[in-house]
Amino acid sequence: MTATVVRARPVGAVWLPLLAAPVAMANNSPGLVLGVMGEDLGTSGATTAWVVTAFGLGLAVGTPLAGHLIRGRGARVALLVSAAFVLVGTILLVAAPSFGVVVAGRAVQAFGGSGMMVVAINAAGTAGRAGLVTAGAGVGGALGPIVGLVVTSATSWHVALGLGAVTLLTVPALASRLPDAAPGATRFDVTGAGLFIALVLALVLSTRFSAAAVVAVAAVVPLVLWVRARPEGFVPIALVRSRPYLLACGLILVLATGYFFLLYRVPAVLRAAGWDSGHIGLAQLVLLLAGSFLSLVFAANSDRFGRHRVVVGMVVLAAAAQVLGLLVGADPLLPVLGLGVAVLAMVSAQAVLMITGTERLSEAHRPVAVGLYSLFFQLGGAFGPMFAALLS
Numbered sequence: 001m002t003a004t005v006v007r008a009r010p011v012g013a014v015w016l017p018l019l020a021a022p023v024a025m026a027n028n029s030p031g032l033v034l035g036v037m038g039e040d041l042g043t044s045g046a047t048t049a050w051v052v053t054a055f056g057l058g059l060a061v062g063t064p065l066a067g068h069l070i071r072g073r074g075a076r077v078a079l080l081v082s083a084a085f086v087l088v089g090t091i092l093l094v095a096a097p098s099f100g101v102v103v104a105g106r107a108v109q110a111f112g113g114s115g116m117m118v119v120a121i122n123a124a125g126t127a128g129r130a131g132l133v134t135a136g137a138g139v140g141g142a143l144g145p146i147v148g149l150v151v152t153s154a155t156s157w158h159v160a161l162g163l164g165a166v167t168l169l170t171v172p173a174l175a176s177r178l179p180d181a182a183p184g185a186t187r188f189d190v191t192g193a194g195l196f197i198a199l200v201l202a203l204v205l206s207t208r209f210s211a212a213a214v215v216a217v218a219a220v221v222p223l224v225l226w227v228r229a230r231p232e233g234f235v236p237i238a239l240v241r242s243r244p245y246l247l248a249c250g251l252i253l254v255l256a257t258g259y260f261f262l263l264y265r266v267p268a269v270l271r272a273a274g275w276d277s278g279h280i281g282l283a284q285l286v287l288l289l290a291g292s293f294l295s296l297v298f299a300a301n302s303d304r305f306g307r308h309r310v311v312v313g314m315v316v317l318a319a320a321a322q323v324l325g326l327l328v329g330a331d332p333l334l335p336v337l338g339l340g341v342a343v344l345a346m347v348s349a350q351a352v353l354m355i356t357g358t359e360r361l362s363e364a365h366r367p368v369a370v371g372l373y374s375l376f377f378q379l380g381g382a383f384g385p386m387f388a389a390l391l392s
Contacts, residue, residue, distance in 0.1 A: 002003050002015070002130075002159060002181075002314070005246065008185060011123045011178065012177075013129055013132055013175050013323060014125060015134045015170055015173060015174055015177075016120045016124055016129060016132045016133045016136065017120075017133060017135065017136020018136065018167070018170050019025060019116050019117070019120035019133070019136075019174070019332070020116065020117050020121075020133045020134075020136045020137040020140065020167075021136040021137060021139055021143075021166075022113075022122045022140060022163060022164050022165070022166035022167035023113035023114070023116055023117050023137070023140065023164055023167055024111075024117075024136075024137040024138070024139075024140035024141035024144065025140035025141065025143055025144040025146065025147060025163050025164065025166070026109060026113060026144070026161070026163050026164030026196055027055055027059070027110070027113075027141065028140075028141045028142075028144025028145050028148070028159075028263075029144045029145065029147065029148030029151075029160050029161060029163050029241070030051050030052060030148060030160070030161065031144060031145035031148065031267070031281075031354035032145045032146070032148060032159050032277045032280070032281050033051075033148050033149055033152045033160060034048050034049065034134070036101075036152060036157055037051065037073055037112060039140060040157065040215075041098075041099045041102070042179070042345070043061065043099055043245060044274070047099070048099075049079040050103050050104060051106055051161075053204070053208060053382075053383070054104075054106040054110070054209075054355035054362075055102045055106045055107070055109070056203075056378065056382045057107055057110070057201065057204055057325065057390050058106065058107040058108065058109065058110025058113070058114065058379055059110045059111075059114045059378045059381070060152065060200045060201065060203075060204050060375060060378050060379065060382070061111060061114075061200065061304065062085075062110065062112065062113070062114030062115055063109035063114040063117070063195070063371050063372075063374045063375040063378055064193075064196065064197075064200070064234075064368075064372050064375050065115075065119055065197075065282040066082065066114055066115035066117075066118035066119070066371050067122075067367045067368040067369070067370055067371020067372060067374075068188065068193075068366040068367075068368055068371065069081060069115070070119065071194040071364065071367040071368050072188065073179040073180075074178070074179050074387050075119050075179055076128060076178040076179060076180050077180065078115055078118070078119050078177055078282060079115070079171060079174060079390075080126065080171070081112075081115065081174065081310075082113070082114070082115025082119065083112065083113025083116070083167075083168055084112065084114050084169045085108055085109070085113075085115070086109055086112035086113055086119065086164060086165060086168060087112075087165065087168060088108055088109075088112075088203055089106070089107070089108035089110070089112060089164070090105070090107070090162045090164065090165040091105075091110070091111025091324065092104060092108060092109075093105035093158060093161040093162050093202070093328060094158050094159065094161075094162045095158075095172075096158060096289045101179075102148075103159070105161070107129065107149050107162065107358035107390060109164050109165075109344075110161075110164075113164050113167065114333065116137075116167050116170075117133075117374060118164070118367075118371050118374055119178070119183070119199055120133045120136075120255040121133050121370050121374060122366070122367050122370050123178065124351075127299055127302045127303065127307070127351050127352050127355045128300040128302075128351075128353060129294050130299065130350075130352075130354055131295065131300055131302075131347075131351040131352075133349075133351070134295065134299065134347045134350040134351045135293065135296045135299070135351075136294045137293050137347075138288065138292030138295060138331075138343055138346075138347040139266060139289060139292045139293075141263075141286075141292075141343075142284065142285055142287075142288030142289045142343070143217030143285065143289075144163070144282060144293060144338065145285075146282065146284070146285045147160075147163065148160040148161075148163070149277060149278070151163070151283055152336040153303050158188075158375055160176065160179045160380075178189055188234075189230055189233035189234040189364055191226060191233075191288075192223075192226050192227070192233035192234030192235060193228075193234045194235050195219060195222055195223040195226055197217050197224060197228075197373065198215075199216055199219040199220065199223055202215040202219055203216050203379060203382070204372040204382045206329040207382050207383060207385070207386035208386075217243055217344070221298050223235070227240060228305030228317075229288065231239055231327070235289020235372070236365050236368060236369075238361065238362070238365055239361070239365060239368070239372065240367055242357075242360065242361060243359040244356060244357050244360060245358060245360075245361065245373075247357070248353040248354065248356060248357025248358075248373060249357065249373055250376075251315070251349065251353055252346075252349065252350055252373065252376050252380070253310070253351050253376040253377070253378050253379055253383075254318075254348075254380070255314070255315070255318050255345060255346040255349055255350070255376060255380070256278045256346055256376070256377045256378075256380025256381060256382065256383065256384065257316050257348040257380040257383045257384045257387070258322055258342055258346070258378070258380075259318075259321075259339075259342045259343055259345075259378075259384065260380055260381045260383070260385055261322075261325075261383075261384035261385070261386025261387050261388050262321065262322070262325045262335070262338055262339045262384075262388075262389075263339065263342075263385075263388075264383065264384065264388035264389070265325060265388040266284070266325060266335045266336060266339045267284070267336070268388070269335050270283070270332055270335070270336070273308065273332040283336050284336070284339065286340075287336055287337065287339055287340030287343070288339065288340065288343050290340055291340045291341065291342070291343035291344035291347065292344075292346075292347055293302045294344050294348075295313040295343075295344055295348040295351075297299050297361060298310050298313075298314070298348040299347075299348055299352060299353070301349040302352045302355075306350050307355070307356050308356075310348065310349070310352050311349055311352055311353060311356075314315070314344075314345040314348050314349035314352075315345070315349070317341055317342075317344060318341075318345035318346065318349075320338075320341060320369070321338040321341035321342035321345060322337070322342070323338070324337055324338030324340065324341065325338035326338075326341070329335070353373075354370065354373055355367070357373060358370060358373065359392035365373065
């Protein structure tokens, strides 16, 4: 028996991107200042990169848990809990006396930020409104590197890493608009959660440690057995048996991996061509903003164009983006153009795939499904930079 959701006032569309954009900005804000951070902290480049990895780990763990929190306690509680983690993580980052505290702060802030993202996507309901969330995240991600660089130059990288706290400005307006959940007999599947999170952590860490890939493979069998034994557990078996949902998750993983691959690959190409950080950030900003805003056209008109046509078109564009991104021996503007095409394809498809993948699922399963779907996007954010590093 699951908790009964009690509806509150409708969430205004303007608040949805404001929930998501600061989280994406925080994710990308270290992009152009890792060198400055490393010099300040006295750490090597490989060690400083844990600032990025820690955020990915926080997102990977928090995203599926946020879906279950919405299912069991309602979106209002999920918003407030997530906001508390964002606040604590931001305080740690701004006041961090050591590198270890910086890494911990990034993980805590990302854990809370993942909940804000899942709350926003769950509150969307339609492809057009979901497009506002994904476009907002795209804009935030585009602004992240250049805003991080500007804030670092004006103040410090500590403040730049705290940019995710901007999402907290939405909490007073949304707290009364999101639904609570009435008390119910929902039991949290601790064993299933532990097995699933172990698998997710191993997958993310496999981007840095090859041994983690072995752990990930070993974690699959007990998780599969547990899902069969507990069909309404942490990973509902209804999701595993839904082909549209699995297809949506697989496609967003591929599209996100391609986008994040170019997001980290293109700056390396431009640096090799003699570009400085300011020009790289500006080029990224223009193309990513253009791609994010154009994605709103496809998401808002997906029913008119046909959802399947939109998805197929975006997959074709994503493939073309990778071709442009790999033309490193030609005009350096071609990889930049590829990055813009990649964000257009990924953001446009992200909203449409979420709706098509979850629309046939029950109301009780939908919050969990959205959380797990968002996780596949986050995994793309872990795998893409790994592939970019392998080509460096």
